[in-house]
Amino acid sequence: QVQLVESGGGLAQPGGSLRLSCAASGFTFSRHHMNWVRQAPGKGLEWVSGISPSGSTTYYADSVKGRFTISRDNAKNTLYLQMNSLKPEDTALYYCARGLSSYDYWGQETQVTVSS
Numbered sequence: 001q002v003q004l005v006e007s008g009g010g011l012a013q014p015g016g017s018l019r020l021s022c023a024a025s026g027f028t029f030s031r032h033h034m035n036w037v038r039q040a041p042g043k044g045l046e047w048v049s050g051i052s053p054s055g056s057t058t059y060y061a062d063s064v065k066g067r068f069t070i071s072r073d074n075a076k077n078t079l080y081l082q083m084n085s086l087k088p089e090d091t092a093l094y095y096c097a098r099g100l101s102s103y104d105y106w107g108q109e110t111q112v113t114v115s116s
Helices: none
Strands: 003-007 011-013 017-027 032-040 045-051 058-060 068-073 078-083 092-099 104-107 111-112
Touching: 003 092, 017 032, 017 092, 017 111, 032 078, 032 104, 045 068, 045 078, 058 068
Parallel strands: 011 111
Antiparallel strands: 003 017, 017 078, 032 045, 032 092, 045 058, 068 078, 092 104, 092 111
16 A cells, blocks of 8 residues: 655754655655645645656745755655755644645655754
């Protein structure tokens, strides 16, 4: 069955960095667009970033552009999100999700907290 397992969340100081990973299994990872989506406390879901199946095209929300980098390693079936220059407003549950404009599988979430 399809599984997406996130890791790498935690506590970071403002201006710090974290790297999220999403290990995929149960499907042909290299054939699917992948995304990161987050939900801040008390708010709705916010799409953060997406990447094409080959990794050649990436997309970012304006709120993270220039600070976050999405990437993938199709040989390892893993999606990444490098988060730099973190801000308190980046505090959220982060999910990886499969799909282009709608998402059919989601990971279980990883918590990112940015606080001094």
